[in-house]
Amino acid sequence: MRVNNIKREFNKGLWEVNPLMRQLLGMCSTLAITTTVMNAIFMGLGVMFVLICSAFFVSLIRKIVPQEVRIAVYAVIIATFVTIVDIFFKAKFPLVSKALGPYVPLIIVNCIILGRCEGFSSRNSILVSVLDGLGMGLGYSWVILVLAILREILGSGKLLGISILPNSYNPLIVMVLPAGAFLILGLLLAIMNSIDIKRKG
Template sequence: MKNLWSYFKNGIIGENPILRLMIGLCSVLAVSVRVENCLAMGAAVTFVMVSSSTVVSLIRNWVPSQVRIPIFIVIISTFTTVVDLVMQAYLPSLSQAMGVFIPLIVVNCMIMGRAEAFASRNPVGLSIVDALGMGVGFTLVITAIGLVRELLGYGQILSIPVFPEHYQNMMVMVLPPGAFFVIGVYIALLNRFSRRSK
């Protein structure tokens, strides 16, 4: 049990996809403008991650190594398309806000990376835990970025105004460079924090 927890925690702190591995940043930059979008993106990525890791791990013993990458891509894109279609049908406003970045989960190297580096070499249980940890780690960080960007960029949180009306919106936070600034600050904080605890 303690072992499983350490695999889960690995995705959140030790190898956090955004702050430590720094992969899958493209969608983070584009989507993290509003907290609502961040939560939905996090949920979508976590779903694709957990499902594709499960399947990859289940079939890992009979996938020929020469064609493993195409097989992983087919599996990942299948789950991504499922998410995309379901969102278009039942969450149209979110689906519109995120536009092309939902289909682009297919090429998110974070999911491919975990399939190749972990799920294809470990039993199903561990793979699910690892994928969950990575997904939760991704969601937490992207939401933390979205919180700062929405607050400074629009003066709102979850579309509810929190600043007085004459607050001047910080436009740079709404544009992709804003995400870089916030990510940079978070990485610095995480490094400082983890160095001290050693």
């Protein structure tokens, strides 16, 4: 395997086929948990862990899984790792676990993970699959981090729970409400489109 190739598999998830912005996968958790930066960090780590582990196992067993039951097998693999993440968060970070609530178990149906298992890991070698998982995981994480930073600052004037804007700032409460999530993600998508247009033009 050439170094170039490896680099490409890793890089593509960051921008070119970014799972969130380009493929519009995994929207639910993205919009729901980006109210604070802390939540976004933990969610990003959780998704990355599940992505990499399931990419490894799906790739490992890709030749022995019968075609008909493959989705169910992937779902069980993913659910197993999600359960591990959930129990770990509950034990070590009870506050974060409470804030994330049902969105940790909902990683199971995060289409990014099933999508990568089905579309990539099931037909590629272990090394490439893990790299792909890592790239996609980082691509997901940076987007939710940016989203969370914007929403937390605009919506409450805080960053990681510490006030950073002067007291005279009147928080735009709508930003931490569901409506704000849709609005900010829409604007972010438009900004990304304009960067792409500039690059090409």
